[in-house]
Amino acid sequence: MHSHVSDLVISLAGRDRDGVFLVLREEEDFLWLANGRGRRAEKPKRKKRKHTAFAGHCDARTREKLLGTGRLTNSDIRKALSIWAGDNQNTDQRGESEHG
Numbered sequence: 612m613h614s615h616v617s618d619l620v621i622s623l624a625g626r627d628r629d630g631v632f633l634v635l636r637e638e639e640d641f642l643w644l645a646n647g648r649g650r651r652a653e654k655p656k657r658k659k660r661k662h663t664a665f666a667g668h669c670d671a672r673t674r675e676k677l678l679g680t681g682r683l684t685n686s687d688i689r690k691a692l693s694i695w696a697g698d699n700q701n702t703d704q705r706g707e708s709e710h711g
Contacts, residue, residue, distance in 0.1 A: 625662065
């Protein structure tokens, strides 16, 4: 699945491998990624699409703000990543309790 602006992706290559990032911008074969900490919104990482994997969609508030204004604060990005991580963790825990 192709990742688009406001999607969350996992880096598959490079020093940031296994890191989760928010897609701030896209150009042909490249995505511009930030995580609000080491890779901030002011200087997003340009990474080839093939070196990322789709992880999920961000929350509606973050998506609307990014698509509406084209900008996010580092705090907005960190919140979106923590919401996604929390949802992911809850899904994993529910799956374990059903199978456990």
